Amino acid sequence: MLIKIINPNTTASMTERIGECARAVAAAGTQISAVSPSMGPASIESHYDEALSVPGLLEEIERGEREGADGYVIACFGDPGLDAARELAGGPVVGIAEAAMHAATFLGRGFSVITTLGRTRGRARDLAAHYGMARFCRNVRACEVPVLELDEPGSGARELIVQECRLALLEDQSDVIVLGCAGMADLAAEISRTLGVPVVDGVAAATKTVESLVMMKLRTSAWHEFAPPPAKEYLGLLSEFAVS
Ligand code: 2AL
Numbered sequence: 001m002l003i004k005i006i007n008p009n010t011t012a013s014m015t016e017r018i019g020e021c022a023r024a025v026a027a028a029g030t031q032i033s034a035v036s037p038s039m040g041p042a043s044i045e046s047h048y049d050e051a052l053s054v055p056g057l058l059e060e061i062e063r064g065e066r067e068g069a070d071g072y073v074i075a076c077f078g079d080p081g082l083d084a085a086r087e088l089a090g091g092p093v094v095g096i097a098e099a100a101m102h103a104a105t106f107l108g109r110g111f112s113v114i115t116t117l118g119r120t121r122g123r124a125r126d127l128a129a130h131y132g133m134a135r136f137c138r139n140v141r142a143c144e145v146p147v148l149e150l151d152e153p154g155s156g157a158r159e160l161i162v163q164e165c166r167l168a169l170l171e172d173q174s175d176v177i178v179l180g181c182a183g184m185a186d187l188a189a190e191i192s193r194t195l196g197v198p199v200v201d202g203v204a205a206a207t208k209t210v211e212s213l214v215m216m217k218l219r220t221s222a223w224h225e226f227a228p229p230p231a232k233e234y235l236g237l238l239s240e241f242a243v244s
Pocket residue numbers: 009042043044045075076077078115116117120147180181182183
């Protein structure tokens with residue numbers, strides 16, 4: 001089975017780390033291909049970044065269909081372009097926020113999301129509501145570390161994340177932590193050991209979810225809403241995205 005993991009930001013070092021985290025949980029027969037789009041923002045930490053990450057992401061879904069991918073993970077916690085990707089892909093597509101939030105509900109009573117910048121809290125809250133997870137999502141906290149600083153040794157990012165996790169356990173009545181950025185994927189196990197509670201990384205959760213769906217021979221329903229998009233002309237810079 002081939003699972004294509006798309007980091008919708010264009011930072012190659014982050015994509016490499018995401019790929020390693022996915023391979024660490026994938027079954028023996030599962031091949032992981034982790035890619036970034038050829039165009040788009042270096043990191044996604046605003047609605048603008050998120051909107052402009054979607055064309056490059058959809059281009060990678062298109063390419064994945066030609067490469068024979070069995071399923072896809074969208075590895076950004078805003079789950080950008082998820083519904084559009086489902087219209088294009090033959091196999092299942094899962095976002096890391098939806099996978100992490102669902103996984104957290106199996107593990108405890110309520111979870112807190114620890115995101116990067118404060119301005120990304122709204123999107124995480126909106127997604128929790130959209131996925132029917134508002135009942136379980138006790139809080140969304142920000143560590144105020146920009147996405148690309150998660151990659152920098154000596155940035156103190158880990159300590160700031162752990163500090164927010166501790167506050168979540170003390171103040172939010174949460175017993176599970178959800179890491180709110182794909183760039184935090186490699187920190188989950190260690191933070192879980194430090195705090196003694198489940199810490200869910202969406203990259204691992206989404207990879208295993210896609211793997212399970214493919215194993216069960218389940219794919220997105222093409223009945224009505226997620227059917228392939230209707231053919232039409234697209235103008236200007238987006239002309240190559242027209243579906244024929
Ligand atoms: C993210 C993420 O997962 N990737 C990225 O570029 N931004 N999420 C976030 N909360 O900042």
